[in-house]
Amino acid sequence: MADQHWPEVYRKLGVKPVINAQSWVTALGGSLMRPEVLRAMDEAATAFIDMKELNRAAGKVVARACGADMGLVTAGCSAAEVLMAAACMTGVDESKVERLPNTRGMKNEILLFKGQRNRYDGAFEIAGARIVEFGHGDSARPYHLEGAFTDQTCAVAYVIGPFIRQGIGLEKTIEIAHAHGVPVIVDAAAEVPPRENLSRFIKMGADMVAFSGGKGLGGPQSAGLLAGRRDLMEAAYLNSLNLDSPKAGIGRPMKVSKENIVGMVAALELYMDTDEAAIIDGWRSKAGYIVRKLEGIPGLRVVIEDTPVDRQGPQPVIYFERDWKGPSPSEVRQRLLSGDPSIRVGGGGVRDEINIALVNVQDGEEKVIAERLVEALT
Numbered sequence: 001m002a003d004q005h006w007p008e009v010y011r012k013l014g015v016k017p018v019i020n021a022q023s024w025v026t027a028l029g030g031s032l033m034r035p036e037v038l039r040a041m042d043e044a045a046t047a048f049i050d051m052k053e054l055n056r057a058a059g060k061v062v063a064r065a066c067g068a069d070m071g072l073v074t075a076g077c078s079a080a081e082v083l084m085a086a087a088c089m090t091g092v093d094e095s096k097v098e099r100l101p102n103t104r105g106m107k108n109e110i111l112l113f114k115g116q117r118n119r120y121d122g123a124f125e126i127a128g129a130r131i132v133e134f135g136h137g138d139s140a141r142p143y144h145l146e147g148a149f150t151d152q153t154c155a156v157a158y159v160i161g162p163f164i165r166q167g168i169g170l171e172k173t174i175e176i177a178h179a180h181g182v183p184v185i186v187d188a189a190a191e192v193p194p195r196e197n198l199s200r201f202i203k204m205g206a207d208m209v210a211f212s213g214g215k216g217l218g219g220p221q222s223a224g225l226l227a228g229r230r231d232l233m234e235a236a237y238l239n240s241l242n243l244d245s246p247k248a249g250i251g252r253p254m255k256v257s258k259e260n261i262v263g264m265v266a267a268l269e270l271y272m273d274t275d276e277a278a279i280i281d282g283w284r285s286k287a288g289y290i291v292r293k294l295e296g297i298p299g300l301r302v303v304i305e306d307t308p309v310d311r312q313g314p315q316p317v318i319y320f321e322r323d324w325k326g327p328s329p330s331e332v333r334q335r336l337l338s339g340d341p342s343i344r345v346g347g348g349g350v351r352d353e354i355n356i357a358l359v360n361v362q363d364g365e366e367k368v369i370a371e372r373l374v375e376a377l378t
């Protein structure tokens, strides 16, 4: 399509924009920042500051938003996962901080429900920890967790995300872990919106919680939030910002620029004032448009799904029924991807259905998506 917006910076590199109906995925650039965020980052680039001071000040904004003792802007949720693991192993002992990823003399086992294993959890091990699984692939009982503690357990990790199983649930996990004197660290990367999730898991008793900054929060793609209990957060600071110690810590390769810190704070503050309901209504009306255009194609069941956690906002989902005679879901995906503009849709989740995540679909793009879907399907 000749009239598609192609920013000059990408044109010069020969990289074409795509329509992102796949959600806040890293592979397509996370999310788009609002002009206020970009202006804040521009301004941040015009002066030098003391980075420790800036981190502490930004951390206070994060702490307030999350209802936690302390907060920190990190280089994404994955970086926050590294720091949570490191903090639980070292505490505020600087000799231990210096030693990572060698965990000699430290507790280094992180318990994780087998059904919550995911492509990001390797971040928990980067600092030298070892993941110890409990439960089965699809279910767990409290006694599975109980039986997994050893004198080397430093944390219980808990992951919340689309199509990730809940196992015994966060509440029970916290109850059992705390009875063993062990902290619970939570990966809630993509769980905002809703806004109340920023403080929800801390309120439930989680000791540390991590979010992506470049997903629903609309901050820089390589930023994230970490919030939690004071002693563990001080330990996270030590592991990432021991800027004047002789040896840089495990967090050094995950530094956050002053521009990204300021951009993240601006995005977070904007988000706290955002009319979430209006945004979600916008997604719903785009979903309605697409579903109407796909009505009555035999062999397809097209519905709007709005299940919290699994689906990020209301979105059309196309199920291919047994009597479907057209192209396979993967062929439809390929047709959308290889067209102009390239359209990237979701990979389903339940089976091989196609889901159209609307969180990153710009106004008007729903029309292009609907038209191209009809073409690809018929």
Ligand SMILES: *Cc1c(COP(=O)(O)O)cnc(C)c1O
Residues within 6 Å of the ligand: 026, 075, 076, 077, 078, 079, 118, 120, 159, 160, 161, 187, 188, 189, 190, 211, 212, 213, 214, 223, 224
């Ligand atoms: C996206 C995601 C991450 C990684 O977050 P980044 O901010 O991209 O580092 C980690 N865990 C889960 C469950 C995610 O969805």
